[in-house]
Amino acid sequence: MVSGAAGATGGRAVIVNADDFGESAEITRGIVECIDAGVLTSTTILANMPATGEALRLAAERGRGASFGVHLNLCEGPSLTAAPSLVDGSRRFHRKRVQALRAFARRLDPADVERELRAQIARVADAGVAISHLDGHKHLHQLPGVGPIVARLAGEFGIERVRCTLERGLGAAAPVASAASRFVRIGLARVFAPVARARGLRFPERTLDLAQLMGLAEEGAQRALLAGPERSLEIFCHPGHATSASPRSAGRERELRYLRTGALTQRVRDAGGRLATFWEL
Numbered sequence: 001m002v003s004g005a006a007g008a009t010g011g012r013a014v015i016v017n018a019d020d021f022g023e024s025a026e027i028t029r030g031i032v033e034c035i036d037a038g039v040l041t042s043t044t045i046l047a048n049m050p051a052t053g054e055a056l057r058l059a060a061e062r063g064r065g066a067s068f069g070v071h072l073n074l075c076e077g078p079s080l081t082a083a084p085s086l087v088d089g090s091r092r093f094h095r096k097r098v099q100a101l102r103a104f105a106r107r108l109d110p111a112d113v114e115r116e117l118r119a120q121i122a123r124v125a126d127a128g129v130a131i132s133h134l135d136g137h138k139h140l141h142q143l144p145g146v147g148p149i150v151a152r153l154a155g156e157f158g159i160e161r162v163r164c165t166l167e168r169g170l171g172a173a174a175p176v177a178s179a180a181s182r183f184v185r186i187g188l189a190r191v192f193a194p195v196a197r198a199r200g201l202r203f204p205e206r207t208l209d210l211a212q213l214m215g216l217a218e219e220g221a222q223r224a225l226l227a228g229p230e231r232s233l234e235i236f237c238h239p240g241h242a243t244s245a246s247p248r249s250a251g252r253e254r255e256l257r258y259l260r261t262g263a264l265t266q267r268v269r270d271a272g273g274r275l276a277t278f279w280e281l
Contacts, residue, residue: 011274012230012231013204013233014232014273014274014275015041015067015204015234015275015277016234016259017042017135017235017236018031018034018040018237018239019071019237020044020071021044021046021055021059021068021071022047022049022051022052022056023046023051024049026240026241026242026243027051027239027240027241027252028054028058029240030256031043031239031240033256033260034259038275039260039262040066040259041275042069042277043067043068044069044070044133044134045071046071046077046137047073047120048073048079049073049076056123056127056129059124059129060127060128064130064132066277067132067277067278069131069132069133069135069161069278070120070121070124072117072120072136072141073120074113074143074146075095075099076137078090078093079092080119080123081119082115083109083112083115084109085102085108085112086099099143103143103144104143104144106145110149114149117149117150117153118153122157131157132159132161132279133161133162133203133278134153134161135163135236136163139163139185141163142164142165142191143188144188147191147192147196150162154199155199155200159201160200161278162196162201163203163236164203164204164207165185165186166189166190166193166207167186167206167207167208168228178211178212202281203234204281205230206228206230206234208226208234208236209235209237210235210236210237210258210264211251211255212225213235223271226267226268227271227272235264237259238251238255239252239256240253240255240256241253241256
């Protein structure tokens, strides 16, 4: 079986998934506005953040009108469980870079990882949300020692789909730091993909960061990046209303405005694709 399929209506399936649903009230509001406007087809819920409760309510209300997954989190906010190898003295997760280095050094206790991720998935499921897929905050679900646990938990909860960041190329428009991060996650995805397939999990054949697409000024270049032989593509993004004056918040506002224009939907159609949810894989 291939990683993803285009579905019965024909054309390449393009999933537009917003990460970080529930991170803050402003981010959550921006994401749900885009879902209701029909320019986002999917989002993933953070189970341990300030607006998690609101995100769960909004997701349960919308059923399968969009696909709602779990944004597994090992690098921001407080843990839901006692997980000494994952947190600092305040029981907050180590930041992304620290957690990644600890994973590569095999300093994450697999029992801590499994207990914490199971609790995050259970919190979403217990709220009445039909879980379409799993992915990871900062893509850390693909880390060494974490990926196999994620794949096993997906089976335990009856979840059939995951994100695997099989991106094409590094993108000349991206800053050097972003290109380096992308290079690492592509490498991790290549290791995670066979683990996921062995568990019978499906995932889009390619992923694309919306910020990379927006970095291309020419419409033709954007269409070329969206085009390809794959039958399924996930565009992951981070829209939201600004939560502060930080550059990250400004980036969320830019993505929100871009999505609300409908430009991405038109680019997808121009490239021979159609908007889809994870349920269609």
